[in-house]
Amino acid sequence: MRLNLINVKSEISPLKTVVLHRPGKELENLIPDDLNELLFDDIPFLEDAQSEHDAFTKLLEDVGVEVLFLDQLVAEAIDARNVREQFIKEWLSEASVNNKVNEDQIVSILMNITDTKQMVNKTMEGFRRTEISTSNRERLPAYFIVNPMPNLYFTRDPFASLGNGIVVSRMFSETRRRETIYGDYIFRYHPRFVSDDLPKYYSRNEKASIEGGDILVLSEEVLAIGLSQRTELASVRTLAKELFSKSSFRKIILFEISDKRQFMHLDTVFTMVDVNKFVIHPEIEENLKLYLLEYSAESELKRLDESKLEDILEELLNVSNISLIRAGGNDEIAAMREQWNDGANMLAIAPGEVVVYHRNVVTNQKLVEAGIKLHILKCSELVRGRGGPRCMSMPLWRD
Template sequence: MTNPLNVYSDIGGLKQVMLHRPGHELENLMPDYLESLLFDDIPFLEQAQKEHDFFADTLRNQGVEVIYLEDLAAEALHSEEVRQQFLTEYLNEAYVTGVDTRKEIEQYFLSIKDTREFIDQTMAGLRKNQFTITRNQNLSDMVEDSNPFYIDPMPNLYFTRDTFSIVGKSVSLNKMYAKTRRRETLYGKYIFQHHPMFQDDPVKLLYNRTMDTRLEGGDILVLTPKVLAIGISQRTDVNSIEKLAKNVFDYEDSFEHILAFNIGEVRKFMHLDTVFTMVDHDKFTIHPEIEENLVVYSVAKESGVPKIVEETDSLERILCRYLELPAVEFIRCGGDDLTAAAREQWNDGSNTLAIGPGEVVVYDRNPITNQKLEEAGVILHRIPGSELVRGRGGPRCMSMPFIREALD
């Protein structure tokens, strides 16, 4: 049987990708809770779904098979035993502690017979006005708080890039930076452990959601079958990179080097792929603000502990050396206009999804960056994103490639 995962670059022809169509979790966003749920605004769900469907259809029209997180998760819960196990972990991680409250919530979820509907409800969260919990003599049940939810929604789920990452034929099941997002990785755990497509060839984990340091998929770029780039960022800890590197070198024979980009711990640069993405063998989008003071470390594959060195060359020379190229081209987000660069980076102008070498999906709302990409010979597939972008993520953030073609 062919391995169901195969990602040895960020630009190889995209054959299969996992998305999550935004659901009712977005309708459970409220102004008072936006910051804790990592949103800056409230998307209009109907329009967000239309934009996301346009994105999915754009991929299908280019021959990409689109699969959905919510479908895979539902298919993974193929027995009552697995479903109960998932629900127990889900409620534990949703911090439902009141004895009676938890009992009634558990009964509510178990009453949902359709597994896909069950998954959708776990993603949407649970409002207190959906049903009444009996108040008994348990203190944790009796004491009310002001939160309108028994279980918070998971509005970031449509950014499928973050919770796990495919590297080669293995998976990094990530430890999310924010407490509010950590339940999201539970779906990945059950998909890779229980979905029929992975039963004949068990998945090797390069990282696990139980680790004690944070790591997110938006910081992981597969540049070539030999080289990864990983961001040291707001969302990914430097210690996580060392742990991941050792496992990559142990489990994935082709990878020889990891380049760690220190982009700083700021929200606007939350992940490496918000400021730097690969669009062709020798072309990269880049946000001008990270260029001048960017520090890059190389992690080399050696016996025992990986060897780490701080690189002193320019980013261009570093990439040329490790990617074995005579030259590279940087396509600057917003061009040379720093005002445009800041605005278009905020709207994910640097966050491209390559569907093949020199062919990418972009938001249509970043005209300067898109023009620069076209001037560099890159083929663009523009998608609308007025609502999707409110979650601060672009086409790459919203997609998790499962299968890419090998590079020539």
């Protein structure tokens, strides 16, 4: 076990420790009526989703990555400080039950689950109406007392590792805000991470939303952050103030992108894969707006020339011969299809070495032609959640 805390100063440095969440029964509590509210377009088949996720885990472990699991970390944090009752109370306060009798029953159920990890997973999967005994059944919601959290296997979003510190997100959608309680407990109570030396740059209690999928660590001094459907400028300003005073980061490139569903985060349209290579979805280039926020007394936004993205990256990163690999190549239809299946979202495990979905054949071929080594993950179910290998992983340590 690494006793060091957090070390992520690059998108592409060799990956050594990562947090994943193996999909659980929360996916079996997805129903057609709730898909829009819970931010899904389809219902993944749990058995196959778990098999695909197991293959992802094995792929990472086979190349020497230490894989930690979200539910296990939360359980260890709770047990380390004996804060089970506190955790249940905090979780329940955000579960929108709004009925004291039902709340008491839920607390009783959770407290009576002796295994803490099983208890944590129960909070993730939600509570069906049929699990509550009441003579006032007509007053209960149609299906769920507490909604499931099916997005949890996208561990990139609820918190983010930056340099040697952590950001606990304020999620854009109310349905995902409860997810951040797990990261909050890990970094408050887990023995591996409790330290006065661990900077916390952003809190889940902030008012402006920011999500991990919008944050890319391009170097020890430069971040890229997407102004997207889910990340606001106000949150970036708050984060920048903390980063500029407590870390080595000195510049933030802001990508103002569309709020389309398929462009939900910056890492769905722009990903770093090597020291001088980036994958970009061509559809964002036409209307892309770029800004620079620098460490200074004023910290004012500076508009950049979008037509010179390669030049901008070369100057800020002090790297020559930057190249943009366009997802889908020059095929407009392929670009749209593969973007829907996260063709531009990949996890770098070393410079020039990435994990990709097998189904994005055109983009994958372009990566091969650019000299990128691919680790190919076959997926038909995980992809239904609209997230790729980067979305499903939260690095804690890169060498």
